[in-house]
Amino acid sequence: MCGNDACGEGAVLAGCRFYAGYPITPQNELTAYMAKRMNETGRVFIQAESELAAINMVFGAAAAGMRAMTSSSSPGISLKQEGISYMVGCELPCVVVNVQRGGPGLGNIAPSQGDYFQSVKGGGHGDYKLIVLAPSSVQELLDYTFLAFDLADKYRNPALILGDGLLGQMMEPIQIDSGIQPKFIDKPWALTGCKGRGPNIIKSLYLGDGVLEEHNKKLQEKFILMKESEVRAETFHTKDSEIVLVAYGSVARIAKAAMEMARSRGKKCGMIRPITLWPFPDKAIEEACNAARKFLVVEMSAGQMLEDVRLAVNGRAKVDFYGRMGGGVPTETEIFQRIEAMA
Amino acid sequence: MPKIKIDKDRCKGCYLCVVNCPNGLIKVSKTLNVKGVKPAVFSGGKCTGCKMCAVICPDGGIIVYK
Amino acid sequence: MRPKNRKTKKRKNYPAIKQSNDTTTVLFSQPASLYAVENHYCAGCGHGIVHRLVCEAIDEFGIRERVIAVAPVGCAVIAYDYWNFDVTEAAHGRTPAVATGIKRVRPNNIVFTYQGDGDLAAIGTAEIIHAANRGENITIIFVNNGVYGMTGGQMAPTTLAGQRTATTIHGRSLRREGYPIKILEMLAVLPGTKYLERVSVHSAHEVLRAKRAISKAFKMQIDNKGFSMVEVLSMCPTYWDMTPIQAADRIKNEVSTFYPLGVIKSC
Numbered sequence: 287m288c289g290n291d292a293c294g295e296g297a298v299l300a301g302c303r304f305y306a307g308y309p310i311t312p313q314n315e316l317t318a319y320m321a322k323r324m325n326e327t328g329r330v331f332i333q334a335e336s337e338l339a340a341i342n343m344v345f346g347a348a349a350a351g352m353r354a355m356t357s358s359s360s361p362g363i364s365l366k367q368e369g370i371s372y373m374v375g376c377e378l379p380c381v382v383v384n385v386q387r388g389g390p391g392l393g394n395i396a397p398s399q400g401d402y403f404q405s406v407k408g409g410g411h412g413d414y415k416l417i418v419l420a421p422s423s424v425q426e427l428l429d430y431t432f433l434a435f436d437l438a439d440k441y442r443n444p445a446l447i448l449g450d451g452l453l454g455q456m457m458e459p460i461q462i463d464s465g466i467q468p469k470f471i472d473k474p475w476a477l478t479g480c481k482g483r484g485p486n487i488i489k490s491l492y493l494g495d496g497v498l499e500e501h502n503k504k505l506q507e508k509f510i511l512m513k514e515s516e517v518r519a520e521t522f523h524t525k526d527s528e529i530v531l532v533a534y535g536s537v538a539r540i541a542k543a544a545m546e547m548a549r550s551r552g553k554k555c556g557m558i559r560p561i562t563l564w565p566f567p568d569k570a571i572e573e574a575c576n577a578a579r580k581f582l583v584v585e586m587s588a589g590q591m592l593e594d595v596r597l598a599v600n601g602r603a604k605v606d607f608y609g610r611m612g613g614g615v616p617t618e619t620e621i622f623q624r625i626e627a628m629a
Numbered sequence: 630m631p632k633i634k635i636d637k638d639r640c641k642g643c644y645l646c647v648v649n650c651p652n653g654l655i656k657v658s659k660t661l662n663v664k665g666v667k668p669a670v671f672s673g674g675k676c677t678g679c680k681m682c683a684v685i686c687p688d689g690g691i692i693v694y695k
Numbered sequence: 696m697r698p699k700n701r702k703t704k705k706r707k708n709y710p711a712i713k714q715s716n717d718t719t720t721v722l723f724s725q726p727a728s729l730y731a732v733e734n735h736y737c738a739g740c741g742h743g744i745v746h747r748l749v750c751e752a753i754d755e756f757g758i759r760e761r762v763i764a765v766a767p768v769g770c771a772v773i774a775y776d777y778w779n780f781d782v783t784e785a786a787h788g789r790t791p792a793v794a795t796g797i798k799r800v801r802p803n804n805i806v807f808t809y810q811g812d813g814d815l816a817a818i819g820t821a822e823i824i825h826a827a828n829r830g831e832n833i834t835i836i837f838v839n840n841g842v843y844g845m846t847g848g849q850m851a852p853t854t855l856a857g858q859r860t861a862t863t864i865h866g867r868s869l870r871r872e873g874y875p876i877k878i879l880e881m882l883a884v885l886p887g888t889k890y891l892e893r894v895s896v897h898s899a900h901e902v903l904r905a906k907r908a909i910s911k912a913f914k915m916q917i918d919n920k921g922f923s924m925v926e927v928l929s930m931c932p933t934y935w936d937m938t939p940i941q942a943a944d945r946i947k948n949e950v951s952t953f954y955p956l957g958v959i960k961s962c
Contacts, residue, residue, distance in 0.1 A: 304800050330799045334792070335825035342789035342822070346796020349783045350763070350804075354796070372786050438699035477781040477797065479804050487775045488783035631722065643739035643932070643939035648897040667740070681899035683723040687743030688734060693723035 288461075290315035292424045293383055293447065296431030297355050298323050300468045302381070304347035304354040306332045306340040310362045311395040312386035317357065324606035337362040339523030341382070348378040349488045351476025353435050353468075357383035359451070360401050361392060363409075370444055371410030374505070374583040375490025377475075379438035381431065382416075383447040385454040388613040398615025399535060402590035404515035405448050413502055415509045417445040417516060418563040420534040424458035430561075436469045436539040437516060441454045441508050448563060450586065452536040452615065512565055519567035520559040523549070524574040527556030528629055532571070533584040534593050537616060543586045544621035551629055561589070571598035580628050581605045584621055586614065631678025631695050633671050639690035640668035644683035646691060655682055726750040728759045728779050733772070733830055739939020741896040741929025742770060746777055748902070749809065752910040753780070756917060762805045765794045769811035770844040788819025791826035794833045805916055807834040813843045816852040816876050823878070827922050830887030834912045836922035837878065840931040841950065848934030852876040855953055860934065875953065879926050883960040889921040891959040895928040897946035901956075928954055942957075 287295070294316050297305065305324050307317035315334070324331035330347070334340035340356045351601035358366060363384045373380055386401050388394040392587050401439045405418045417437050419430040427449060432435040434445040492498035522545060524530055529548070533541035548555040558574060560567045571581075581603055589607045596605050608624045610616050635646075635655075640662060640676045646669050654674045658681045683691040703942035725731065736742045753759050759780050761951040766774040766910040769785035775782035785793040790808040798806040809890065815823050815837050822900055826833065842860055850867055851859040853875050867875075872891050879891045890912055894905035912923035930942035 290799055314848070322705035331841070332795070332799065332829075335821050338789060339792040339795075339825065342786060342792035343799075345789070346765070346783070346793035346798075347800045348796075349793070350797045350801045352800040354800075368786055369789070370786075376784065390785075477761060477763045477783055477804075478801065479761040480779075480781050485775070486781050487777055489775065491772060499871060610951060639733055641738035645739060645939055645943060648940055648943075652715060654946070678722050684902045685744065685896075685899040687736065687738075687740055689725045689731075690742065691723070692721060693886045695720045695722050 287424060287459065287460055288315055288454070289386065289424045289427045289449060289456050291319045292428040293357070293431045294319035294323060294448070295413065295462060297381065297435070298327060300432045300435035300472065301353050302329070302435065303352040303368070304330045304356050306334045306343040306356050308334050308337050308340050308358065308362060310359045312387055312454050313357050313359045313468060315454065316385065318360065319592065333502055337365035337514040338368065341366040344380050345369055345373055345378060348373065348380045349376070349477050351473040351478060351496065353439070355381040355383065357385065359385045359387045360389050360398070363401060363404070370416070371412050372490055373444050374414040374416070375412065376488050377442040378444070378488065379442050380444045381434045381438055381447065382444055383431065384449065384527070384600040386448065389403055390504060394613050395451060397536060397586060398611070398613060399586040399590070400611065401448065402563065402585070405446055406566070407593070413587060414505060415512070415564050416442070417443065417512060418448050419445065420448045420561060420563050421453065422535050422538045422548070422559065424453070424456055426462045427453060428460055428462065432466070432468070439469070439471050441512060443508060448535065476500060482569035490561045496571055516562060517565045517567050517569070518561035520561060521556070521569045521570055521574070523556035524558060524570070524577070526554060526577050527574070528554040528577065528579050529556070529582060529625055530574045530578040531555065531557040531582050531584060531621070532560070532591070533557070534563060534591065537584055537586055540616055540618050541621055543618040544625065547618060547622045548625045553625065560591070566594045566598070568598040572593060575602040578603050582624055582628060584616055585609045586616070587611060622629070631676045631693065632635040633682060634692045634694065635669055635671055637668040637670065637686050639661045640666065642666035642668060643687065644669055645685045645687070649681045649685045651679060651681060652677065656679060683684055706951050714934045721843060722731060726754045728753045730777050730779055732777065734777055736770065737933045739930055739932040739942060740839060741840065741927065743819065744834065744896045744902055745905070745927050745929065746774065746907050748906045749836060751906060752779065752913050755910065756913060758805050758917065759914070761803065762807070763797050764799070765790045765797070765806070765808040767810040767814040769807070769814050771809055771811065771838070772845070774809055788817070789822055790814060790819060791822040791831070791833070791835065795826055795829070795831050798833050803830070807836060807913070809836045810838070811844070812837070812839045812841065813851040815936050816878050824882070824885070827882045827883045827924070828887045830921045832916055832921050833921055834916045836909065836925060836927050837926040839954070840925050840929040842931050842934045844931050844934055855950065859936070861935070877954060879924065879959045882924065887922055888924065889916045890923040890961050893926040893928065893954055893959060895946050895951055895956055897928070897930065897943040
């Protein structure tokens with residue numbers, strides 16, 4: 287199964303009832319997969335007239351209390367930012383999948399990690415965060431898409447799957463049925479028609495003096511809760527490594543191979559792979575600082591996660607960077623050479 | 630006989646009721662209401678209960694009785 | 696059919712109907728789906744009338760507990776302060792997309808959007824055309840007053856030629872700003888649209904016609920007939936720089952000659 291299909295199957299398993307998409311490479315397999323599977327399972331698939339319409343259809347389905355998802359690739363995700371901001375403001379859960387491609391602008395259709403800032407710093411207008419999950423295998427695309435629905439519902443906040451063209455197109459064998467059931471929760475706030483209750487209102491407009499500030503404080507409390515409970519990361523040999531690589535998503539696979547190459551040659555090299563890019567695994571990095579002298583951040587960007595790593599390291603070690611842009615994918619040899627140069 | 634009741638403090642003074650009453654039974658008050666506008670007032674007379682005033686009122690300020 | 700619990704809703708501000716004696720009956724009062732609060736609209740604004748007409752239709756069909764409304768960005772953004780049923784906001788112009796999402800996952804609910812001309816005819820043109828073209832079984836109430844009211848009276852796509860607005864201070868020039876858009880006529884060519892009518896609220900007689908059109912539009916949805924839309928020509932005395940009576944006359948003499956009233960399409 288390819289990564290895009292696995293992502294779609296994860297959504298189906300999670301009980302996604304509504305999907306709206308719009309064609310853009312390299313996520314097209316996902317839209318096609320959903321067109322097939324959503325109809326097969328009696329759920330709703332819509333090919334929208336634009337990414338704007340797609341995210342706002344998801345807004346509607348989420349407001350009506352249903353699990354809903356949309357997906358796109360970088361330029362399309364830029365268009366969706368309006369809807370995502372509204373959904374955070376209105377406290378509506380949904381899952382958004384970004385199969386990243388090269389930018390800025392129309393860029394190209396090769397893999398990239400250039401949307402990190404957009405994903406973890408908010409992305410649209412206003413003070414907000416999304417839960418950002420970064421799978422690094424086809425299996426994880428399925429598992430984390432499934433998980434994203436639970437997290438979105440739990441916090442009434444959109445969750446983002448940040449993949450890239452490499453992962454989306456990659457074929458790997460996977461286990462589909464893990465036996466885990468989705469955690470459906472009651473949504474008394476949802477719009478269902480006001481039978482037997484007072485009207486429900488979904489809104490993000492707060493005009494009264496100080497009311498919007500109170501609403502923002504409530505949102506920030508949720509973000510603090512997410513930070514306390516939802517950080518996920520994978521660490522390799524960080525207790526005794528002098529050089530620690532930090533990489534996520536598809537690049538983490540290559541970086542891991544480079545780490546193993548370095549270790550086989552006797553270098554004390556470890557790695558941290560953030561799985562949640564927001565909330566960022568600061569603690570894992572802080573702990574690695576006990577042994578590490580140097581960090582090497584590897585990304586398919588000009589250095590975006592690099593900034594978060596520097597904040598977490600907070601001057602306790604040197605932080606170096608190796609990145610490729612515009613569709614360039616770092617090779618394990620390139621990364622290994624950087625490790626050697628640092629040692 | 631039908632009659633109408635105008636909530637004078639709800640009236641914003643658009644006077645659409647004044648021009649829509651077929652018998653010209655609604656007038657403009659000489660005194661101000663809480664909003665500082667001169668509200669429409671029912672002048673009495675032969676109201677037919679046609680409801681035109683209430684139908685046009687954008688502010689839900691007119692009730693028609695039979 | 697009257698919903699049982701409607702009297703428990705906040706109706707505290709509405710003037711109690713005084714029954715002077717047992718033989719007095721009320722010929723006309725406000726619909727129960729409309730909260731008994733004062734609206735924030737300017738004097739002579741048509742929104743208050745259209746809000747009421749929507750609620751009257753909903754009450755007559757007894758569908759208050761099934762209705763989900765989508766409010767626009769514009770003067771009517773806080774329509775949920777007046778309507779006693781489920782309402783969501785939508786981003787500017789995305790209203791029909793949001794309604795699509797709701798109706799598709801809750802086909803048994805009655806879903807309608809309430810949009811102005813900036814929302815529907817400018818920023819949301821793509822959304823309205825494609826919702827119509829898909830034949831979504833939703834109802835659109837389109838209030839056309841020819842200006843952006845909430846932001847200060849700027850030119851709308853529907854502003855008439857020569858009309859002065861905050862952004863066309865010497866009047867809309869057809870060469871510079873293009874022609875006013877007739878949305879219903881545009882949508883009429885789409886097979887997905889089933890009922891399109893243009894009405895006005897400039898006089899009591901026209902309000903009664905508007906009421907019938909709005910009821911018909913909801914009936915279309917209740918009967919699963921498909922996409923229905925009513926365009927309501929409405930007064931904006933404030934940004935037309937007129938008294939409400941002059942504004943009503945302008946619709947009669949000027950606006951409705953460009954935007955002809957009546958059924959544009961019914962099938």
